[in-house]
Amino acid sequence: MKKYVPCPQVTLPDRQWPSNHIEKPPIWCSVDLRDGNQALVEPMNIEEKIEMFKLLVRMGFKEIEVGFPSASQTEFDATRALIEQNLIPDDVRIQVLTQAREHLIRRTYEAIEGAKNVIVHLYTNVSPMFQKAVYKTTRKGIVDIAVREIELLRMLAEMREDGGEGITFEYSAEAFSEAEPRLAMLVLTNVVEHFGATPEKKLILNLPSTVQKTLPNEFADRIEYVHRFLPGRENVILSVHPHNDQGTGIAEAELALLAGAERVEGTLFGNGERTGNVDLVTLGLNLATRGIRPGLNFKHLDRIRATYERCTRMFVHERSPYAGELVFTAFSGSHQDAIRKGFSYRAEHPNQPWQVPYLLIDPKDIGRSYEPIIRINSQSGKGGAAYVLQNRFGYNLPKSMHPDFGRLVKQEADRYGAELPPERLLHLFLREYSAINRPYALVNHSISSRGAQAHSVVRFEGTLRHFGEESQIAGEGNGPIDAFFSAMQQAHIEGFRFVSYHEHAISSGSDAKACAYIELEYHDTHVFGVGIHPNVSVASIRGVLSAINRALIQSGEA
Numbered sequence: 069m070k071k072y073v074p075c076p077q078v079t080l081p082d083r084q085w086p087s088n089h090i091e092k093p094p095i096w097c098s099v100d101l102r103d104g105n106q107a108l109v110e111p112m113n114i115e116e117k118i119e120m121f122k123l124l125v126r127m128g129f130k131e132i133e134v135g136f137p138s139a140s141q142t143e144f145d146a147t148r149a150l151i152e153q154n155l156i157p158d159d160v161r162i163q164v165l166t167q168a169r170e171h172l173i174r175r176t177y178e179a180i181e182g183a184k185n186v187i188v189h190l191y192t193n194v195s196p197m198f199q200k201a202v203y204k205t206t207r208k209g210i211v212d213i214a215v216r217e218i219e220l221l222r223m224l225a226e227m228r229e230d231g232g233e234g235i236t237f238e239y240s241a242e243a244f245s246e247a248e249p250r251l252a253m254l255v256l257t258n259v260v261e262h263f264g265a266t267p268e269k270k271l272i273l274n275l276p277s278t279v280q281k282t283l284p285n286e287f288a289d290r291i292e293y294v295h296r297f298l299p300g301r302e303n304v305i306l307s308v309h310p311h312n313d314q315g316t317g318i319a320e321a322e323l324a325l326l327a328g329a330e331r332v333e334g335t336l337f338g339n340g341e342r343t344g345n346v347d348l349v350t351l352g353l354n355l356a357t358r359g360i361r362p363g364l365n366f367k368h369l370d371r372i373r374a375t376y377e378r379c380t381r382m383f384v385h386e387r388s389p390y391a392g393e394l395v396f397t398a399f400s401g402s403h404q405d406a407i408r409k410g411f412s413y414r415a416e417h418p419n420q421p422w423q424v425p426y427l428l429i430d431p432k433d434i435g436r437s438y439e440p441i442i443r444i445n446s447q448s449g450k451g452g453a454a455y456v457l458q459n460r461f462g463y464n465l466p467k468s469m470h471p472d473f474g475r476l477v478k479q480e481a482d483r484y485g486a487e488l489p490p491e492r493l494l495h496l497f498l499r500e501y502s503a504i505n506r507p508y509a510l511v512n513h514s515i516s517s518r519g520a521q522a523h524s525v526v527r528f529e530g531t532l533r534h535f536g537e538e539s540q541i542a543g544e545g546n547g548p549i550d551a552f553f554s555a556m557q558q559a560h561i562e563g564f565r566f567v568s569y570h571e572h573a574i575s576s577g578s579d580a581k582a583c584a585y586i587e588l589e590y591h592d593t594h595v596f597g598v599g600i601h602p603n604v605s606v607a608s609i610r611g612v613l614s615a616i617n618r619a620l621i622q623s624g625e626a
C-alpha cells in the first residue's frame with residue numbers, strides 16, 4: 069500500500085476556467101489578526117492588534133477578521149477594544165470566528181455587542197480523516213454537525229438591536245480541498261438552505277485549502293464545480309482561503325478566481341500556520357502588474373512591512389516578492405546594464421506602458437526608491453558602478469570610462485569580500501581618478517588670453533612640482549586644456565595624445581562644481597583622469613594632470 073495518496077478529484081471534463089481572465093479584484097478579507105496571529109510564537113497583544121487593524125484599514129481592507137473571541141480572554145478583549153474605542157469605520161466589516169458549539173457561539177455574540185457591521189464566521193471540517201478519526205460519524209453526521217447550530221446563529225442575530233441587519237454569515241468548509249467532492253457539495257447545499265441565504269442577504273461560502281494537498285488546477289476544478297452546480301449559487305459569495313503548504317498558494321488563489329471565486333481570505337506577506345496563508349501583498353500587486361487596480365493601497369510598502377514586522381516579530385524575506393529588500397536590486401552585470409538602458413529608454417518615452425528589463429513593477433508605485441536597484445559586488449558589471457555614481461552622487465561618467473572603472477570596482481570588491489556600499493564606491497572613484505598628485509603636482513597657475521574672441525590665444529603659466537623640485541612651465545593653445553597640454557609637453561612630459569573631454573556640473577546653485585573627465589592615450593593605452601573644481605577650466609586642468617599621473621604610475625615610470 070502506498071503511504072501517500074492523492075486527494076479525490078472532481079470529474080470536470082468541460083472545465084471552463086482555463087479560458088477565463090481575471091478582470092477585477094476580489095473582495096479582500098485580511099485574516100492577519102486571527103489566522104495570522106494564532107501562528108505567531110508570541111501572539112499580538114491588544115495594542116499591537118489595534119495597530120495592525122489601523123494599518124489594514126489604511127490599506128483599504130473592508131473586511132477584517134479580528135479574532136476568535138471565544139478562544140481566549142485576550143481575543144475577546146481585543147474585539148471589545150476595537151468596538152468600544154470606536155475604531156471600526158462604518159464601511160468596514162469586522163469578522164469573528166467560532167466553532168459550531170452553543171457556548172462558543174453565545175460568547176462570540178457577547179464580544180460583538182455594539183458593532184455595526186459584523187461577519188459571524190462558522191466553520192466545520194469536511195475531510196475524510198475528520199469524519200473517521202475526530203467526529204467518528206457518518207456522512208449524514210458530517211452534514212448534521214455543519215447545520216446543527218445555524219438556527220442559534222440566526223436567532224442570536226435577530227435578537228440584536230438592529231434585528232440582525234448588521235450581521236452577515238460566513239461558513240467555512242474546513243479542509244474543502246481534500247474532501248470527497250459529493251460529500252462537500254452535500255454539506256454546502258444544506259448549509260446554504262439552513263442559513264436561508266437570499267440574493268439580498270447572501271451567505272459567504274468559504275472554501276479553504278486548509279492543508280494544501282492538491283495541484284492549483286485541481287483546486288480550481290473544485291471551485292468551478294461548486295460555482296456551476298451548487299443549488300442556490302446566486303445566494304452566496306464564493307470565497308477561498310488558500311494555504312501554502314506546497315508553495316503554490318498564490319497560484320491556487322489566482323486559478324480559483326478564474327474558476328468563479330469572488331472573495332479571498334489571506335494575510336499580509338503570507339503569515340499563518342505552517343508555511344502560511346496566501347500572501348495578499350503578492351496577490352494584489354500581481355493584479356496591478358496586469359493592469360487591474362487591486363483596490364488596496366500599497367503605495368507605502370516599506371512602512372507596511374515595518375508595521376507588520378514590529379507587531380508580529382516576523383520578518384519579510386529579502387527575496388519576498390515586491391516587499392523584499394533585494395527584489396529591486398541587481399548585482400549581475402548584464403542585468404545592471406539592461407536596467408540602466410531601460411531607464412534611459414523610459415526617460416525618452418515616458419508615456420509608454422511600464423517596460424524596464426527585470427523590473428516587474430515601477431518601484432516608485434509602492435514607495436520604493438530607484439537608488440538601491442543597482443548595487444555593487446564582485447559580480448557586477450561595468451555599467452552598474454557608473455549607474456550608482458550617477459544616481460546617488462551625480463557623477464555621469466562617459467561611456468568610454470565604464471570598462472576602466474568597472475575593472476577597478478571588481479578588484480576592490482574582491483578585496484573587500486562583500487557588497488561595496490555606495491560611499492565606498494565614491495571613495496574608490498575619487499581616490500583612483502581625482503586625487504592623483506604624484507609624480508607631478510601643480511603648485512599655482514594663471515590663465516590669460518589675447519586676441520579677438522573668435523580667434524583668441526590662451527596662455528597657461530604655472531609652477532609644477534616633481535618629487536620636491538619645482539619648475540616653471542608655460543604654453544599656449546586655443547583653450548585652457550590645450551594650453552596646459554602644450555605647457556606639459558614643453559616640460560618634456562611627452563607621448564600623450566588627447567582623446568576626449570566631457571564635463572558637467574555637480575549639484576546646482578552657488579555651490580555647484582564642475583567635473584571634467586579627461587581621456588588620454590599613452591603608449592597605445594587609454595587612461596582617464598578626473599578634475600573637480602568650481603571653475604570649469606581648473607577642473608579640466610586637474611583632470612589632465614590626474615590622467616598623466618595615472619599613466620606614468622601604471623607604466624612604472626613614476
